[in-house]
Amino acid sequence: MKYYTLDEVASLTKINKRTLKYYVERKIIVPSSMRNEGKKKYWLYTESDITNIKQIALYRELNYSADSIKKIISEEDFDWNKALNEQIDELRARKKHLENLIFAAEMMRYYSESEPEEDPAGFDISDFDNDIDSFADSMLISNEDQLAKDSLTKFSDDLAKGLDISDIQKHGQEVTNLVIQIRDRMNQPPSSEKVQKSIDDVFRYLSSLSDGTTINPSDVLFGIRLISNISIDRMFDVIFSKEGSADFVLEALKIYCNRKKEN
Secondary structure: OOOEEEHHHHHHHHOOOOHHHHHHHHOOOOOEEEEEEEEEEEEOOOHHHHHHHHHHHHHHHOOOOOOHHHHHHOOOOOHHHHHHHHHHHHHHHHHHHHHHHHHHHHHEEEEEEEEOOHHHHHHHHHHHHOOOOHHHHHOOOOOOHHHHHHHHHHHHHHHHHHOOOOHHHHHHHHHHHHHHHHHHOOOOOOOOHHHHHHHHHHHHHHHHHHHOOOOOOHHHHHHHHHHHOOOHHHHHHHHOOOOOOHHHHHHHHHHHHHHHHHH
């Protein structure tokens, strides 16, 4: 059986020696063998040990505690699925909080850019009802069922009004052309005349769809900044106008898949 020294393991796993020693000290990993040289003792690792170390590094990245990792590695009856589900829930909660912080920061930037005389440093937590998470949720999601239904009905009516297949095809082709035009100019600086012309073409097209209504570019910029920082599951909440929509859809889909496997 081939054995590896601490230096070799550090090189193979890209994990520094201090961290590897910490794993051993906490008994998260117990090397398979040991070599004595005079009064010094050296731990030796097998391929299996190295595999476990790589797994430990992943768990540490997922923010598992040292005690939890010891259970995962050593206990045969450890409920891995339960621990993983709990960890995913915790990570998602942290991700959601970070998205809410980004939302608050984007609002501050929006007011700073659209109203330069305003001092963004003048904002404080009270501007977000003393709770950024609740503020962001209330801004992004409406849990009022009737309001959500009315909005969806109006959207579908507006979409259907005056549109036929040829209109849909025409608009689809126009959007495709605009996207291709911007993509083909991405080798140039955003400030270049051609790129700026492409952006102007987009706003001209949007204006043509809104019966000449003036579209504020700053509002569009704010919206795209938000969308670029909001995850897919939050987008589900916005689309369905109900918190937890992604979880509901995913759970329903999981049950559906399991039923299909049984049939």
